[in-house]
Amino acid sequence: MSDSADKRYNASQRKVYSRRSKTLLYFSGHWQFYLMLVPPIIYYAVFHYKPMTGLVIAFKDYNMFKGTWASPWSGLTTFRYIFKNPDFYRAIKNTLVLNVLNLILGFPMPILLALFLNELKTGVIKKITQTILYLPHFISWVIIGGMAYQIFSMTTGIVNNALNAVFGITVPFLTNPGWWVFTYFIISVWHSIGWSAIIYMSAITSIDQEIYEAAKVDGSTRFHTMFFITLPNIKNTIVIMLILQVGTMATIGFEQPLSLQNSAVMSTADVISTFVYRVGTQNAKYSVATGVGMFQSIINFILVVGTNTISNRLTGQGIW
Amino acid sequence: MSNGVGLWPVEFDITAYKVVFNNHLMVRSLWFTILLTVVFVGLTMGMTVMTAYPLARKDLKGRNIILLYIIFTMYFSGGMIPGYLNIKELGLLNSFWSLVLPGLISTYNMILMKTFFSSLPEELEESARIDGAGEFTILVRIILPLSKAMLATIALFYAVSRWNGFSDSVLYINDSRMYTLQLRLRQIVALNQSDEMINDTPEAKASLIPETVKAACLVFSMLPILVIYPWLQKYFVKGVMIGSVKG
Numbered sequence: 315m316s317d318s319a320d321k322r323y324n325a326s327q328r329k330v331y332s333r334r335s336k337t338l339l340y341f342s343g344h345w346q347f348y349l350m351l352v353p354p355i356i357y358y359a360v361f362h363y364k365p366m367t368g369l370v371i372a373f374k375d376y377n378m379f380k381g382t383w384a385s386p387w388s389g390l391t392t393f394r395y396i397f398k399n400p401d402f403y404r405a406i407k408n409t410l411v412l413n414v415l416n417l418i419l420g421f422p423m424p425i426l427l428a429l430f431l432n433e434l435k436t437g438v439i440k441k442i443t444q445t446i447l448y449l450p451h452f453i454s455w456v457i458i459g460g461m462a463y464q465i466f467s468m469t470t471g472i473v474n475n476a477l478n479a480v481f482g483i484t485v486p487f488l489t490n491p492g493w494w495v496f497t498y499f500i501i502s503v504w505h506s507i508g509w510s511a512i513i514y515m516s517a518i519t520s521i522d523q524e525i526y527e528a529a530k531v532d533g534s535t536r537f538h539t540m541f542f543i544t545l546p547n548i549k550n551t552i553v554i555m556l557i558l559q560v561g562t563m564a565t566i567g568f569e570q571p572l573s574l575q576n577s578a579v580m581s582t583a584d585v586i587s588t589f590v591y592r593v594g595t596q597n598a599k600y601s602v603a604t605g606v607g608m609f610q611s612i613i614n615f616i617l618v619v620g621t622n623t624i625s626n627r628l629t630g631q632g633i634w
Numbered sequence: 635m636s637n638g639v640g641l642w643p644v645e646f647d648i649t650a651y652k653v654v655f656n657n658h659l660m661v662r663s664l665w666f667t668i669l670l671t672v673v674f675v676g677l678t679m680g681m682t683v684m685t686a687y688p689l690a691r692k693d694l695k696g697r698n699i700i701l702l703y704i705i706f707t708m709y710f711s712g713g714m715i716p717g718y719l720n721i722k723e724l725g726l727l728n729s730f731w732s733l734v735l736p737g738l739i740s741t742y743n744m745i746l747m748k749t750f751f752s753s754l755p756e757e758l759e760e761s762a763r764i765d766g767a768g769e770f771t772i773l774v775r776i777i778l779p780l781s782k783a784m785l786a787t788i789a790l791f792y793a794v795s796r797w798n799g800f801s802d803s804v805l806y807i808n809d810s811r812m813y814t815l816q817l818r819l820r821q822i823v824a825l826n827q828s829d830e831m832i833n834d835t836p837e838a839k840a841s842l843i844p845e846t847v848k849a850a851c852l853v854f855s856m857l858p859i860l861v862i863y864p865w866l867q868k869y870f871v872k873g874v875m876i877g878s879v880k881g
Binding site: 340344347348350351353354355357358360362364365367368369444445448449453454455457459460461463470509512513568569572573587590594595600604607608610611614615618 | 712871
């Protein structure tokens with residue numbers, strides 16, 4: 315072996331050795347971190363990834379006694395059934411109607427609230443107002459549903475009693491399909507307006523105070539300051555929140571509609587999640603319910619990834 | 635007024651509350667939910683810290699792969715029915731653990747905690763590491779005592795979600811001994827079982843209408859939140875503030 319080749323051989327050996335010892339050194343310092351991560355990784359495998367493999371039953375004729383894997387394949391029969399089912403389209407339509415309503419009319423509300431709360435300077439009043447406004451976020455949907463049925467009852471509800479006393483009319487707030495959408499929207503706003511305002515208020519506190527002083531010197535009025543100085547300065551937060559909300563267009567949680575709906579209003583109140591629940595657990599059509607859920611999951615995933623990409627392009631910020 | 639029910643309460647009467655507290659099913663559900671919430675918060679906090687602490691270290695090899703593995707589950711899931719069948723296959727239906735294990739880590743809360751951990755100065759750990767302390771010791775002795783406010787915030791998020799949540803108990807629990815307070819409430823409010831409750835308390839039979847008992851049940855289960863919430867509000871708000879900073 316020539317001298318130079320020998321040197322090269324030694325150098326490469328040293329490199330291999332040192333790389334290996336670096337790895338060893340790294341693990342001797344870090345193995346405890348990996349040990350900590352073992353239970354979480356198992357948790358995600360058992361309770362998140364394993365159910366994803368359960369999606370195959372959408373392509374099978376699921377038989378309770380045979381289990382997921384032994385049930386016979388059925389190809390696209392389930393989806394053919396779903397796409398012929400009028401209740402499926404009704405659930406999609408209802409989900410979209412409620413979400414679009416919430417986006418167009420509901421989205422600006424917490425922003426306005428944050429702007430007005432920002433104008434409240436006194437400590438105690440501001441604090442009490444905030445406490446009252448955040449509270450609904452912590453009340454369960456069962457309780458809200460129960461309260462709603464008491465408050466909006468046609469015969470004993472406080473709202474209808476007041477309407478009756480003043481105008482001599484009663485309104486079927488929760489039993490007429492059209493009115494139900496209205497009531498659902500009002501309750502949604504009441505539930506989330508305060509909590510959603512927090513994020514805008516924290517954005518407002520980070521605005522440079524000098525701008526406000528300059529505005530004051532220039533004789534800007536309060537409303538002018540609110541809408542032409544505060545609002546443009548939280549534009550980025552607004553854009554991100556808007557994009558995030560568009561990403562949830564295909565989803566409505568299960569607990570809110572379930573607590574507020576009743577058999578008289580299913581034509582507008584049955585959303586995808588409650589439809590899946592009914593078909594799956596009450597009618598025991600597991601394959602159909604899984605298929606509908608899968609359809610929703612995929613649409614949802616596309617929307618979230620899509621809106622996040624747009625958000626990153628436009629504002630340089632997103633969820634990841 | 636249409637039928638004698640006015641806008642303002644006529645007289646103060648606590649019979650309805652006697653009915654609620656006399657009802658052993660309601661009280662049983664209360665204790666069950668308290669136990670469930672305590673166990674749930676203990677285990678979820680342990681798991682969340684164990685996930686967030688290693689992942690907060692930028693030098694951890696494979697960190698991005700593990701994060702992707704975890705965050706993917708926020709945006710795609712098997713959905714309600716495969717989740718139900720999974721619990722069934724694991725033999726957890728109608729068990730205490732079906733209300734604990736599926737929610738052991740809330741990915742959102744975990745990311746809040748990770749963001750917080752990565753904002754702590756590294757020098758704190760370095761000196762302990764030089765003294766030869768293991769990572770578990772550093773976590774328990776140095777990091778966690780510094781994170782009390784953050785831990786309280788996340789623990790409250792978990793506690794409230796467990797106390798208020800009922801979609802899992804609707805799906806997984808049939809045995810009425812394991813009804814959570816919210817599920818019991820749902821039986822009473824939505825499925826009209828308040829008449830039986832009234833019959834359990836003889837003195838109430840004459841004077842009470844189901845609506846009053848329902849209202850009493852609603853107040854009964856809202857009480858714990860109403861009592862603790864005003865004192866802890868600042869912690870909740872802190873959680874949202876941390877969440878608004880991208881980590």
